[in-house]
Amino acid sequence: MDTSFKPSKKLLAILAAMIAIGVIALIAGFATDSARTWPNILLNNMYFITISIGALMFYGIQYITGSSWSALIQRIPLAAGAFLPAGFILMLLLYFGLHDIYEWSQPGITETDKLIAHKAPFLNVPFFMIRMVIYFALWIPLFIMMRKMAKKEDLEGGEQWYFKSAFYSKVFIFSAVLIFSLAAIDWIMTIDAHWYSTIFGFRAMITSIYYGTAVIILLLFFLKNMGFFPDLNEAHRHDLARYLFRFSIVFGYLWFMQFLILWYANIPELTVYYSPRFLGEWQFFFYLEPLINFAIPFVVVMADNTGKKKPVMIGISALLMVGLWISLFLQIMPGSYGVLKLGFIEIGIWIGYAGLYLLMVFTALSRIKLVPVNHPMLEESIHHHL
Amino acid sequence: MINNKIRYALVKGDKTYGQITDELLLNVEQKPPLWWFAGMTIGTILLAIGGWAFYMSLSQGLGTWGLTNSVAWGWDIINFVWWIGIGHAGTAFTIFFLVFRQKWAGSINRSAEAMTVFAVMCAGLFPLIHMGRPWLAFFILPYPNTRLLWLNFNSPLFWDVLAISTYLITSIMLWYMGMVPDLATIAQRTKNKVGKFLYGMFSLGWNGSLYTYSRYETLMKILGGLAAPLVISVHTIVALDFAVSVLPGWHATILPPYFFVGAIFSGFAMVLTLMILFRKAFNLYDYITEKHLDNIAHVLKFGSLIIGLAYVTELFTAWYSGVDYEIYTFFRARATGSFSVAFWIMFVFNAVIPQLFWFNKARKNLIILFLISIVINIGMWFERYIILVSSLAEDFLPSSWTHYSPTMVDIGIYLGTFGLFTCGMLMFVRYIPIVAVNEVKPIARAEKLRKQKAQDHEH
Numbered sequence: 001m002d003t004s005f006k007p008s009k010k011l012l013a014i015l016a017a018m019i020a021i022g023v024i025a026l027i028a029g030f031a032t033d034s035a036r037t038w039p040n041i042l043l044n045n046m047y048f049i050t051i052s053i054g055a056l057m058f059y060g061i062q063y064i065t066g067s068s069w070s071a072l073i074q075r076i077p078l079a080a081g082a083f084l085p086a087g088f089i090l091m092l093l094l095y096f097g098l099h100d101i102y103e104w105s106q107p108g109i110t111e112t113d114k115l116i117a118h119k120a121p122f123l124n125v126p127f128f129m130i131r132m133v134i135y136f137a138l139w140i141p142l143f144i145m146m147r148k149m150a151k152k153e154d155l156e157g158g159e160q161w162y163f164k165s166a167f168y169s170k171v172f173i174f175s176a177v178l179i180f181s182l183a184a185i186d187w188i189m190t191i192d193a194h195w196y197s198t199i200f201g202f203r204a205m206i207t208s209i210y211y212g213t214a215v216i217i218l219l220l221f222f223l224k225n226m227g228f229f230p231d232l233n234e235a236h237r238h239d240l241a242r243y244l245f246r247f248s249i250v251f252g253y254l255w256f257m258q259f260l261i262l263w264y265a266n267i268p269e270l271t272v273y274y275s276p277r278f279l280g281e282w283q284f285f286f287y288l289e290p291l292i293n294f295a296i297p298f299v300v301v302m303a304d305n306t307g308k309k310k311p312v313m314i315g316i317s318a319l320l321m322v323g324l325w326i327s328l329f330l331q332i333m334p335g336s337y338g339v340l341k342l343g344f345i346e347i348g349i350w351i352g353y354a355g356l357y358l359l360m361v362f363t364a365l366s367r368i369k370l371v372p373v374n375h376p377m378l379e380e381s382i383h384h385h386l
Numbered sequence: 387m388i389n390n391k392i393r394y395a396l397v398k399g400d401k402t403y404g405q406i407t408d409e410l411l412l413n414v415e416q417k418p419p420l421w422w423f424a425g426m427t428i429g430t431i432l433l434a435i436g437g438w439a440f441y442m443s444l445s446q447g448l449g450t451w452g453l454t455n456s457v458a459w460g461w462d463i464i465n466f467v468w469w470i471g472i473g474h475a476g477t478a479f480t481i482f483f484l485v486f487r488q489k490w491a492g493s494i495n496r497s498a499e500a501m502t503v504f505a506v507m508c509a510g511l512f513p514l515i516h517m518g519r520p521w522l523a524f525f526i527l528p529y530p531n532t533r534l535l536w537l538n539f540n541s542p543l544f545w546d547v548l549a550i551s552t553y554l555i556t557s558i559m560l561w562y563m564g565m566v567p568d569l570a571t572i573a574q575r576t577k578n579k580v581g582k583f584l585y586g587m588f589s590l591g592w593n594g595s596l597y598t599y600s601r602y603e604t605l606m607k608i609l610g611g612l613a614a615p616l617v618i619s620v621h622t623i624v625a626l627d628f629a630v631s632v633l634p635g636w637h638a639t640i641l642p643p644y645f646f647v648g649a650i651f652s653g654f655a656m657v658l659t660l661m662i663l664f665r666k667a668f669n670l671y672d673y674i675t676e677k678h679l680d681n682i683a684h685v686l687k688f689g690s691l692i693i694g695l696a697y698v699t700e701l702f703t704a705w706y707s708g709v710d711y712e713i714y715t716f717f718r719a720r721a722t723g724s725f726s727v728a729f730w731i732m733f734v735f736n737a738v739i740p741q742l743f744w745f746n747k748a749r750k751n752l753i754i755l756f757l758i759s760i761v762i763n764i765g766m767w768f769e770r771y772i773i774l775v776s777s778l779a780e781d782f783l784p785s786s787w788t789h790y791s792p793t794m795v796d797i798g799i800y801l802g803t804f805g806l807f808t809c810g811m812l813m814f815v816r817y818i819p820i821v822a823v824n825e826v827k828p829i830a831r832a833e834k835l836r837k838q839k840a841q842d843h844e845h
Contacts, residue, residue: 064684065488066392118708197705198640203697208642249615257622257642264630265637269709312505328641376392 001336004085005228007362015362017354019226022352029195030347036237039336040346043328046187050204051357052323053180054212055080056143058243060169060176061209062117063162070241071381072231075330075370076219078150080212081143082364083357088136091187095129096146101336104193115194123190131186135179142172150368174184181205188328191335195273197262203254210247210293211324213240213319219361221314228370238307238386247300276334285330292323325350397489397830398672400837406830407571408731410823413815414572422812423666429808436802439795440515448518450795453787457778461796462512462769467624468652469509469803470550471766472643473557475653476502477617480560483825484610489537492825497664498657499561502819504810505656506554513546515799542626549623551628553616560609566592567602567824616668621649628773634715635777638703643698644767648766651689651736655762658682662756662809663819673821680749686745694737715777724789727775728768735765 026189029037059077062070070333098105103116105125110117118144118246121127145168153161181201189200217240224232262270263278277286297316401409442450453460474481476498514520526547537544570592573585592598639711640645640653658679665674665682691740703715720729740762749755776826814820 117708121412122706162392174691177691181695196707198638198699199643201699202640202643246730253618258639261629265632267632333445
């Protein structure tokens with residue numbers, strides 16, 4: 001079984017070109033309108049951190065639930081989290097653009113805005129940066145430990161690495177549940193500094209697994225096309241499709257609950273968030289978000305034979321990549337830049353980030369065996385049938 | 387090949403099919419033990435108290451309850467939410483078993499489903515009595531009528547009616563369909579003529595053929611798939627009863643998922659309580675092993691984490707919102723004010739104590755398991771108390787602030803539902819196998835084959 005993956009020269013060249021496009025878009029963005037560029041950087045940071053955390057949570061869930069079917073492919077979610085260190089650095093860079101994103105960070109605003117003055121003990125630049133550092137100081141070491149255990153398992157074998165991986169997975173899930181909820185509140189919700197919603201962090205945290213799964217599916221089919229994972233069968237694919245299906249329901253549920261409760265009670269302080277989105281110029285994206293993230297996956301993946309249909313799985317996963325972007329675009333832009341603009345800057349920066357993300361993931365994949373050869377459930381996973 | 391160092395035994399011991407049938411039908415075929423009659427007596431007494439309270443509520447009116455103009459929802463709705471929350475675990479176990487393929491849930495889901503059915507019945511009683519004129523309960527159903535009155539379709543209370551009745555029907559279907567093969571087994575073995583007739587009738591002509599089994603599995607798969615969204619919808623809509631209002635403490639977008647997780651959490655705690663009792667009472671140690679209890683404890687730990695996250699999020703957001711009313715409700719009324727005792731009981735019992743399950747020793751110790759399962763159910767009762775009463779008793783107008791305390795009638799109805807639950811569960815353990823025999827047999831067989839393979843491998 002071929003278990004070592006090396007990104008080909010052609011692939012690396014494509015990724016380099018993607019990153020170059022991103023850099024050009026960034027330069028173009030800063031040259032023309034830095035107030036438009038900074039929110040885009042935040043958007044893409046959040047985008048790729050979401051899928052990294054989501055994929056690692058997927059990895060952790062397999063250990064917590066004692067799932068055996070996924071042992072064969074478990075290195076993909078592990079590698080899909082490799083963006084975290086880069087995400088950390090890129091988040092730190094936001095320091096220079098905070099004023100363009102967050103209303104509360106503007107100097108002197110506490111004197112004119114009573115509500116922001118009330119929130120100032122939490123919403124101030126030093127504490128914001130300290131919190132950011134704490135989040136990554138928890139995630140990155142845990143991610144490194146999870147990788148280390150996986151590598152040791154490959155080299156030495158034995159069940160103890162399985163139990164150690166399970167332990168770190170539990171701690172990771174624990175910290176991701178708590179911290180990613182807070183991070184989403186911190187980085188995204190505070191853009192609309194006057195508005196609040198208790199479900200916000202929870203929703204970002206849970207739906208990250210959705211997008212993580214979509215990335216895992218895309219990476220898996222990419223590698224499968226190159227000839228890896230000969231043991232991958234329909235049952236594995238079907239189980240991945242089931243993940244998508246279940247989380248499409250979760251997405252629809254959480255999306256609708258936040259909207260319904262705020263719409264129903266109709267308190268002006270809270271509907272202020274939805275009025276530009278639901279009634280204003282963002283309306284198109286407002287309806288597009290649940291359509292792409294919920295309705296289409298829900299209807300398409302519901303079929304019992306999705307595992308057989310490779311194009312459907314790839315198509316839905318790719319669609320979800322668009323869906324996450326739209327979801328974040330809608331959360332970030334109205335409160336920060338305030339004007340609906342979608343052009344080369346937005347798309348170019350995303351392409352650049354995607355290139356960087358894939359570069360990091362492929363590098364991580366090339367440094368570890370693609371199949372966990374000593375995983376105690378590998379046999380069971382290879383012979384997985386529904 | 388399955389690695390036996392990672393996988394634990396779901397059924398202990400080398401058992402033949404006959405042995406499994408004998409052991410699992412014991413509770414149906416043996417004469418009920420003395421404690422069963424004692425339990426029935428207590429249950430009946432509690433039911434009688436409930437009957438008295440019910441009579442008082444009907445004959446004297448709801449004035450006999452502790453409700454006031456401000457606190458229009460009191461113990462009745464608290465207990466309603468509490469019971470319906472407990473009910474969720476049965477369906478959750480079925481979903482674990484049928485949809486998530488968690489085989490360990492196979493030996494628990496029968497009794498958990500029974501618990502669901504009785505708990506939802508108990509829950510349904512409260513809104514019914516709360517109507518004041520239960521004989522007009524059919525008014526809540528939408529039907530063309532000479533009064534030319536229609537329901538308010540915008541009201542979550544109406545959504546509740548639909549959600550809960552659908553849920554109750556689906557739960558009963560799941561529970562009953564799941565036991566059809568077992569009923570056939572009992573009908574075949576029993577000597578009692580009446581029993582033979584009844585069990586035979588309810589087993590719907592089950593003959594155990596492959597064809598029947600294939601149909602049965604398809605049906606269970608469909609029912610399991612239907613139950614999964616239902617279980618979420620029920621407690622979501624219960625949460626919406628509160629969340630769509632404008633009251634501080636109620637109007638929170640996190641309420642639906644938070645209620646749902648809370649429901650699973652309290653239900654699992656109740657399942658844990660019952661399982662510890664059942665395995666002792668009917669010697670089911672080989673079918674409900676320490677590992678099963680351990681798994682439930684893990685789920686409780688995770689539930690507690692999410693509940694804790696919700697509590698902290700609510701407190702944080704109350705401060706973060708900067709709204710005076712929100713801050714008052716959470717930090718004055720709940721955390722430090724007249725409801726602080728209940729608040730901290732809720733917080734510690736639900737979010738802190740179950741975290742003990744991080745320790746292996748706590749999960750292995752039956753007494754600790756049992757105590758924590760009780761503690762969680764007390765904590766979850768206080769959670770509903772806090773949510774309901776603290777927001778109502780101290781609302782926007784200080785001139786209308788009141789104290790709320792239940793009357794004997796309130797307490798009586800609550801005790802009555804305990805009686806209903808106890809009697810129901812005791813009838814269940816008297817007449818129906820506690821562990822699904824037909825589900826356990828294939829699990830035990832797979833286990834046996836696995837052991838043989840491992841032995842062959844060694845030689």
